[in-house]
Amino acid sequence: MPFSGLTTFGTAFLSKFQCSQMPHPRSYDFTGVTSWLAAKCDLILLLFDPHKLDISDEFKRVIGSLRGHDDKIRVVLNKADQVDTHSLNDKPVNEALIGPIGKELFEKEQDDLLSDLKDIPKKACDRQINEFVKRARAAKIHAYIMSHLKKEMPAIMGKANAQQRLIDNLEDEFAKVQREHHLPIGDFPNVEHFREVLSGYSIDKFEKLKPKMVQAVDDMLGYDIPELLKNFKNPYE
Structure with a gap:
């Protein structure tokens, strides 16, 4: 077995370790599950990679399933704090998702997101x-x-x-x-x-x-x- 060496990490790890042969289609309606969860939750975070703004067809379907929950949605550039503001202003990012953004605006948006997360119990x-x-x-x-x-x-x-x-x-x-x-x-x-x-x-x-x-x-x-x-x-x- 190619994973036999993992036995050194103990049964606690092995009981949670899973692998699958690719391609491995989902055995359930992922978009349907996402839509159900969206209706129950207080806030929805959509994570995008600032270096790669292309999204999969499945992610497009997930976004489509969020119809009617626009007020809950927050778009987050994952690990954007590791990208300089000049890169965030690059044309591909600009046109694809967020528009012109400077350091001051970036920090304000970050504070707004953290505030939304903190206020979930209150609201x-x-x-x-x-x-x-x-x-x-x-x-x-x-x-x-x-x-x-x-x-x-x-x-x-x-x-x-x-x-x-x-x-x-x-x-x-x-x-x-x-x-x-x-x-x-x-x-x-x-x-x-x-x-x-x-x-x-x-x-x-x-x-x-x-x-x-x-x-x-x-x-x-x-x-x-x-x-x-x-x-x-x-x-x-």
Whole structure:
């Protein structure tokens, strides 16, 4: 065995040591796991190498899965403190990621990042409320989408064809819902993922929209949440 010499480090090390034959594809949905963790965490750090700003296709998919969590994301140039500011101003880095940056700005950004990390416990409650509000808005939009799709279904004949047409033109249907209810387009779910999930259901069997429930969500967002926030000290002061 090529690793037999590692036995000298003891069983505590060997019980954690793993190796795999390459290529070795992941046996799970890495992007899906990342997306789940992003929804639960308070802060997301994206690490880039200042000497090599090209990223893998997998990393691009991970970044795409962070949609909707922009406020949590911080972009970090890993080991940037080991690179002189002149190198950070080089054209490839400039155009690829961070733009002009001087020593003063670099130090300020570093302090801001450290401050964000230190303030995580202090702002945890505020972030939980923000996440709750985000989910409430998503639920409201989901209800409007389902109601719209159900209305577009025929009463008797041709349900299968009608559903397939709606799924194929889902992006246009989203646009109709957005215009009708004056909703932020950025709050809508990912079209491709929604299309994939929707394919496993019968649209005509969905429940009808209950306006009172939507109004209850609006009242909560407009009145209850602001009143709740008054009971907490502003973490940004």
